[in-house]
Amino acid sequence: MQKKRKLGRGVAVVGAGMSKFAMYPDKDSKDLFAEAFNEMRSSVDKGLEPNDIDALYVGNFTNDFFMHQGHWGPIISDLIGLAPKPATRTEGACAASALAFREGVFAIASGFYDIVLVSGVEEMSKRPTAEVTEGLALASVPYESRVGFTFPGVFGAIATDYFAKYGATRDHLMNVTIKSHNNARLNPKAQFNMTISDLMKARIERAKKKGEPVPEWKDEKEALWDPRFNPQVAWPMYLYDCCPISDGAACMLLVAEEIAKNFTDNPLHVIGIGQGSGRGLHAAPSLTSFEANKNAAAEAYGMSGLTPKDIQFAEVHDCFSMAELIHIEDLGFFEEGTGFKAVEEGLTRLDGPMPINTSGGLKCKGHPVGATGIGQLIEVWKQLRGEAGERQIPKKDLHIGAAQNLGGTGGTCTVTILERR
């Protein structure tokens, strides 16, 4: 039985900014953070005096490994002129910046600080792909990566089990992928802001130019079944089931609720913050559900007094198409074993009853791991404030959205619920 947890003091989001997520050969973590920070400043409707920020949290997974540089708290604090004020790095693998967000909430709710910058950053693309896979595997418990079970393999195994249990197939994963690309096409910040059809056209053009045989696909799924277009990574994970390698930064400004109106007339309120830890797949009760997700969801729903039905849309951690199905079930949006059908029926589309990953998700928006958690919350921010442009969810009275962030093979999960009042 989950305790009902409460904050002693309310916390609001009053600003948000991110770099475009992409592979940047000539920009480093500081360059990308500066972009995110400057966008955040511009987003604060009534302006922000940076000197008023009390403290900083930076989520980063493993720039230690990727860039041979640790201790990112003071580096970022120096960059944005915040030193000598406190700067704390959080790490929970790919959930690093959702943890930064949560610690920022606690720091304000505790009464100690009033204005806190929460953020995330990661710089991955300068390492060869195999080394990035090695770096990411630092998140797995020792019984996984050290026996060669890196992330594509893990989610391949999860998908195989899911298929066997519930009768889903690769076609169902493709529905997730196609939907994510459709959303990303409408997101100028997405690393791949193209539909699968756009990618097919580009491939056809290339073939024509090079005088190669021109593929003839009758639709997106036929292309996704074609291994020349969509090669296998780890059965049944194919290239377009997998998120890209990305660099990027994202940040949000949190303030005590009672001063939120000094910054904007349109703040978002943090009404649910949940987190959980998991035991690794060797000890997990199930391959197709993360106990950390369940704990995070229970904490967040408990605090908010809401049920899954009250959440109007969500960003979830689709590092692989398969992961999206796990999360939308674990969070209770759909019953266990039915997520793939919900996607097939279009329920998670931008214009469906429960839009999922309107940003394009990690799959298409990009996944600079330490920046992802805040990046997801920025999509919730944009949707709730009606600032999502072409991909604005066409619902009346959009006022509650959630984000779910995953680290490792279910090792760390968070659920955050924001509300516009």
Add this chain to the structure above:
Amino acid sequence: MQKKRKLGRGVAVVGAGMSKFAMYPDKDSKDLFAEAFNEMRSSVDKGLEPNDIDALYVGNFTNDFFMHQGHWGPIISDLIGLAPKPATRTEGACAASALAFREGVFAIASGFYDIVLVSGVEEMSKRPTAEVTEGLALASVPYESRVGFTFPGVFGAIATDYFAKYGATRDHLMNVTIKSHNNARLNPKAQFNMTISDLMKARIERAKKKGEPVPEWKDEKEALWDPRFNPQVAWPMYLYDCCPISDGAACMLLVAEEIAKNFTDNPLHVIGIGQGSGRGLHAAPSLTSFEANKNAAAEAYGMSGLTPKDIQFAEVHDCFSMAELIHIEDLGFFEEGTGFKAVEEGLTRLDGPMPINTSGGLKCKGHPVGATGIGQLIEVWKQLRGEAGERQIPKKDLHIGAAQNLGGTGGTCTVTILERR
């Protein structure tokens, strides 16, 4: 002008435990954490039901680098049977676990949790010394380590500047070292629980056994001047100015003040938590003072309403003997440029008016970097509860102690003040 910061809800320490810090060829991070956790459980006077712990914070600097394993939150959470509850890793280089402590305080003060385990762990000794130095240098800003300026060199430069400014000499650093070893001799948990005299005797015995020339030193300082006994590391840092490479773990149990009496009749109260960040030596206003220290001290004193004179003893981050002088000045125990005289006059001895590093400090107790911050606070816990055994400070009414933790070259500093009421 530092704001006076307050917590909305008081937090108390009701349990503490640590492994002995040492080089363990046959124990890993989990083994050492289990030792610390079990000792913590035994320390809770009225008992602890581990299931009652709401959340976990783990400070770790770079087991990513040292052990090729990241994401220690869920690994430790699994180890102690806490999963699926939340587990968050904090990193601030060698101040990693003081940050875990502070986040635990915020999590309780926010009202969200009532019982939080805060901890730190690091496993360093399985890598060759040069690689440990490389790993630790991940904490430096890029302008330092990448030009070859690793930690012994940094503190050598700081000492050289301090000597030039204030007229101190190597003899004054030796006073720090001798004092630390005298205290460590009384601490069974110290990695080197021997005085310098003990070490001299051991060396003499060895020479006799091997039939080598037997050193004749008239006192400890003569031995410390002898490069065969105390070789140079980076001028004016010699071997016995430097802390060792260590493995270890430490943890403390924090609870909301209003339930502290359920756990012990002798809790400690968290009356000051300060933190600061620094800009790296290339941009620092001074080499002989850390602006992050000053900010941390101002926050902690501000919250507690105390001045440096009210602090009865302290553990400070003596990664090098020189560092101890900087910290006792930055925290205001002694005026700038006079710390070396205070040590010379015996003011910081166990029986002096301002005992410093009664545990033996990092220098002798050991420095498993991610575990150090909590390790320091455990000494404060033991002293304030009158459980420090042979090294108990001989003061009447000992009730306020502090710990100061440093990460990088002044990148992260914390000051924590505990009170027995």
